[in-house]
Amino acid sequence: DAGVIQSPRHEVTEMGQEVTLRCKPISGHDYLFWYRQTMMRGLELLIYFNNNVPIDDSGMPEDRFSAKMPNASFSTLKIQPSEPRDSAVYFCASRRTGEVGGYTFGSGTRLTVV
Amino acid sequence: LAKTTQPISMDSYEGQEVNITCSHNNIATNDYITWYQQFPSQGPRFIIQGYKTKVTNEVASLFIPADRKSSTLSLPRVSLSDTAVYYCLVGDPWGGATNKLIFGTGTLLAVQP
Numbered sequence: 001d002a003g004v005i006q007s008p009r010h011e012v013t014e015m016g017q018e019v020t021l022r023c024k025p026i027s028g029h030d031y032l033f034w035y036r037q038t039m040m041r042g043l044e045l046l047i048y049f050n051n052n053v054p055i056d057d058s059g060m061p062e063d064r065f066s067a068k069m070p071n072a073s074f075s076t077l078k079i080q081p082s083e084p085r086d087s088a089v090y091f092c093a094s095r096r097t098g099e100v101g102g103y104t105f106g107s108g109t110r111l112t113v114v
Numbered sequence: 115l116a117k118t119t120q121p122i123s124m125d126s127y128e129g130q131e132v133n134i135t136c137s138h139n140n141i142a143t144n145d146y147i148t149w150y151q152q153f154p155s156q157g158p159r160f161i162i163q164g165y166k167t168k169v170t171n172e173v174a175s176l177f178i179p180a181d182r183k184s185s186t187l188s189l190p191r192v193s194l195s196d197t198a199v200y201y202c203l204v205g206d207p208w209g210g211a212t213n214k215l216i217f218g219t220g221t222l223l224a225v226q227p
Contacts, residue, residue, distance in 0.1 A: 004157075035217075043158070043201075043217035091157045098207055102148045103215065105157030 004106035012112045018080040025094030035091040082113045123222040132189045136202030144206040147185045152199045197225045
């Protein structure tokens with residue numbers, strides 16, 4: 001298995017632009033999580049899905065952030081409009097219910113908003 | 115949600131055994147204890163998971179006392195490449211209220227030659 005695949009690996013954009021981050025979870029995993037990591041706030045859970053349905057989005061910072069999971073093999077996290085304070089590394093993770101072994105994280109997308 | 119407390123940082127030397135203890139006083143009956151390792155510019159990586167007593171794999175051992183209010187990750191004979199942040203988390207792998215993993219600050223382990 002190729003693991004959790006995220007794209008792009010790096011993204012540099014100007015303030016006010018729309019940014020879309022992509023994630024392909026491991027096949028067969030029914031949970032998908034989006035995290036954000038910064039030096040100041042550490043790893044923050046933004047939102048998670050179960051069987052493609054958003055379960056908890058209480059960590060989404062503002063209405064500028066939205067996430068979708070149109071099918072079991074794809075999810076997006078969109079920021080519109082982007083702001084410099086959104087600069088962070090965004091991780092996607094997936095897991096299978098009841099599987100001992102925890103989450104599998106992707107390599108992350110480093111977002112820089114200038 | 116169960117909250118975990120662990121030391122902010124630890125120092126060690128190559129070849130030593132390192133034990134990182136984590137407190138989780140409010141752990142729920144269905145919660146498992148999971149440890150992750152994170153290197154700079156990478157996502158967290160699963161190390162070990164357990165429910166009670168002792169679990170051992172090729173990387174580490176996890177010791178959990180009977181009351182399950184704490185756990186200890188043991189790394190035998192660390193090397194420079196073990197320098198990383200180690201996170202202790204609790205959650206229910208079968209779903210439920212504690213399904214989502216909330217990461218704390220983790221423990222930065224610095225291994226010196």
